[in-house]
Every structure is written in C-alpha cells, then in structure tokens.
Amino acid sequence: MDCTIKSNLTAFDDNELSDAERSDVQSHLQGCSDCQTLHNQLAVTWKALDSLPVEEPDDFSSVRFLNRLKSKQRAIPVYRWAFAASLMILLSAGTLFMSRHPRTVQETAITSSFFPMVDDKPSSDNNLFEAVFVDYPTKGESK
Amino acid sequence: MPNADELLRDFKEGNERAFEELVGLLWKPVFQLAYRYTGSRPEAEDLCQETFMKVYQHAKTFRGDSKAFTWVYRIASNVCLNWKRKKIPQAAPPDRMVKDNHDFLLKLQLEEVFGKLSGPERILILLSKFYGFSYQEMGKILSITPEKVKSRLHEAKVKLAKELPVYFQKGGTSNGLHDQIQLNGI
Numbered sequence: 161m162d163c164t165i166k167s168n169l170t171a172f173d174d175n176e177l178s179d180a181e182r183s184d185v186q187s188h189l190q191g192c193s194d195c196q197t198l199h200n201q202l203a204v205t206w207k208a209l210d211s212l213p214v215e216e217p218d219d220f221s222s223v224r225f226l227n228r229l230k231s232k233q234r235a236i237p238v239y240r241w242a243f244a245a246s247l248m249i250l251l252s253a254g255t256l257f258m259s260r261h262p263r264t265v266q267e268t269a270i271t272s273s274f275f276p277m278v279d280d281k282p283s284s285d286n287n288l289f290e291a292v293f294v295d296y297p298t299k300g301e302s303k
Numbered sequence: 304m305p306n307a308d309e310l311l312r313d314f315k316e317g318n319e320r321a322f323e324e325l326v327g328l329l330w331k332p333v334f335q336l337a338y339r340y341t342g343s344r345p346e347a348e349d350l351c352q353e354t355f356m357k358v359y360q361h362a363k364t365f366r367g368d369s370k371a372f373t374w375v376y377r378i379a380s381n382v383c384l385n386w387k388r389k390k391i392p393q394a395a396p397p398d399r400m401v402k403d404n405h406d407f408l409l410k411l412q413l414e415e416v417f418g419k420l421s422g423p424e425r426i427l428i429l430l431s432k433f434y435g436f437s438y439q440e441m442g443k444i445l446s447i448t449p450e451k452v453k454s455r456l457h458e459a460k461v462k463l464a465k466e467l468p469v470y471f472q473k474g475g476t477s478n479g480l481h482d483q484i485q486l487n488g489i
Binding site for chain 1 (some may be wrong): 327330334348453460467
C-alpha cells in the first residue's frame, strides 16, 4: 500500500494537489483496490455529512444582539458621569473639611478667600490650631 | 451591495451602520457553524453573540492582510474551540423518531460520531464541507500551514469513515445511504 497516495486522497477530492500529484493519484487508484475502497469510503462519509442537522437562526436573534450592544454603549456614558460626579463630591467634601481644620495660617488664608462664609476664627477648643498659629509666624514677622 | 471587506473597513472608520450590515450578512453562516459544532441551538446563539461581540471590540486591530470573511471565521472558530459544553443535548421527541426512523437513526449516529472528533478536527471538517474554504484559507483561520490542514483534514475524514460502521459493514460503496442502512437491518 502506498501511504503517500492514501494521505493525498482527501486533497485529491478537494482539488488541492499539483497537476503532477493529481496525475499520480489518478493512475494509482486505477491499479490499487485498497486505495479505491478507502477513496469510496471517504466519498460516502463526505456525502453523509449532508445529514448533519442544521437550523436557521431565530429571525430576531441578530436584532436582539444589536439592541443589547447599543444598550451597553448607552450605559457607559452614565457610568462616566456617575464617576465624575462622585469625584467632584469627594473633592468638595475634602476641601470643606480642610477649610474647617486648617493646618497652617497660610492655608487658612487661602481657604478663607475661597470660602468666605467659613468661620475661620479658631474655636477656643481647637488647641491644635492655636499651637500651629504660634509656631508658624505670619509674613513679615521674625521668629 | 457592499461586501464584508468594505463593511469591515467602513466600520473601522467609525461607521456603526456598517457593523450592523456586517452582522446581517454573516450572522446566519456563523450561527450554522456554531450549531453544527455544538449540536445545540441555545449554545450556538451564545457562541454567535460572543463571536460578533469580539468582532465589534477588535475590528480596529484587523490589519486587512486577509479577507474579512476569513477573519470573522477565525474568531468564530476560536470561540467554538474554547466552548465547553454547558449541558447534555436533549433527545429528540418520540413522534420524530416514529416518523423519520431511518433518517433519525442516521442523524443520531452521525451526530454521535461527529461529536467524537476533536474540536480542531470538527472545525476543519465543517469549514471544508460547508464553507468551501481552501487549505490556505483554513490555514489562516486556524493558524496552521496548508500542509497541516491537508494531513489533519484527511485524518479527520478517515476517523469519521471508520466510526460509521453502518456504511461499511458490506465493504462500503457510494450507493444510496438508505440502501446501506437497510442492508444492515436497521
């Protein structure tokens, strides 16, 4: 049995051989009953695959997919807005917190100019502020 | 009517409508590939959706060095190869068995035998049989050489032929399939 010829039988049927290879297979098949049998078996098997069940897709399955895709695209900007809004709220809260609890006189002056409504007078209970005020001299004042 | 290459190119340039047309063009053949591969309609729909989601997400990476058709089938084949069966396929309803006894048994045996092939073997058989891809195109789809396609496709066909005994107990001829079944007493 010529193994090279056998391995070329599928390519022979699929027209994927060169002219020379095709000619070799053709002439070999005329004289070899084993290869003829295999060739016939392969042809019947190939034909049998026509019986593999096949179904049509649901008429609206592609439409449903596209609608779902569009919904996802619309949802993304909402998430971005939500993220941006959360960030703004956090920044505002952080700045407000800092304005109520300034760490230096310079920072207090800065926050006062942005938030004039904030009571920047130190409370009598705010010992930390008083300590800072004492330690950090204002402009023009030498230590 | 624009072809798949033009639609994919237009979509890459930002035309969303082109993607919708591409889906319209290729949904059915991709679905049928997935259905023949899995044997299950719901699984085939899932795989089809996954395929086109990947096409949508990765269209910008398509370099155009192959046809759009080949590229989409490459994605579909990879999606199928990565698929894991979620549930056991249901048996056919009894009335179908009574009406189409011979055909039903033939299809049942064929499905069972086809299911025994490996994933890549099944994909090769399907692409060759039902989509007419050349060995070179199948090589691009599966990232193997055309020589590998030739040898693996032949091995898959031989394996199928050996697993379908109903045709070959009498030596195997290309007579009608029903004749073969009747000869074997089914």
